[in-house]
Ligand SMILES: [Zn+2]
């Protein structure tokens with residue numbers, strides 16, 4: 001069995017980030033409720049580094065992935081390598097930090113970074129950020145990112161940084177499709193409102209399920225707690241980590257009510273997983 005990989009939840013907040021400013025009644029002084037926008041890292045034993053999503057907080061996530069930095073000294077845990085980027089969908093809170101990848105290009109001496117997404121999301125990201133996908137040799141002294149667009153095909157396994165990644169379709173409610181990801185015994189499901197029956201196959205036998213859970217109250221495009229807990233009950237992963245939470249979800253209240261095997265993420269939350277598991281052709 002190969003050495004374990006790690007997943008780091010670099011941001012577990014919903015699209016606004018939280019807590020929100022301007023509403024003192026919604027503020028929280030608990031640092032566990034201070035959440036960056038959505039994102040994660042898959043880290044391999046030999047330094048392999050895969051990014052999931054490039055939200056608007058990407059620079060902070062790369063500089064201080066575990067949220068352990070004192071804000072003054074050199075951030076020794078910063079990310080300096082990237083073998084590939086997986087984009088779950090083109091919403092702003094998942095893609096509008098794309099430009100920040102240019103510093104990773106610079107740290108890798110100009111090496112281009114492959115960006116993987118479903119064709120529809122990839123087209124939208126390339127429409128919004130065309131300059132990031134120009135011929136990398138034209139990138140002016142690393143002023144712009146050097147990215148290579150790569151389409152993900154549903155139900156196929158691609159290898160990134162030595163890790164097998166399988167993508168599948170999930171529903172984001174009225175926003176259409178969002179891509180779910182499977183890697184070994186880990187699955188990453190964000191911004192999901194409904195898991196189609198055809199995708200349930202990719203979510204069997206999980207050690208770790210990362211799952212979006214916005215709040216108690218129902219929402220048009222994200223799982224609330226009732227929906228998330230029904231998914232957890234059905235899929236029965238060994239461990240579930242809740243992400244993409246709204247400001248209404250306060251850590252101190254929720255940690256007491258969650259069942260065994262379900263954890264709320266905080267920014268920097270880390271869990272191990274194995275890249276050995278089912279793959280698809
Ligand atoms: Zn989102």
Ligand SMILES: [Zn+2]
Pocket residue numbers: 089091172175191
């Ligand atoms: Zn979204």
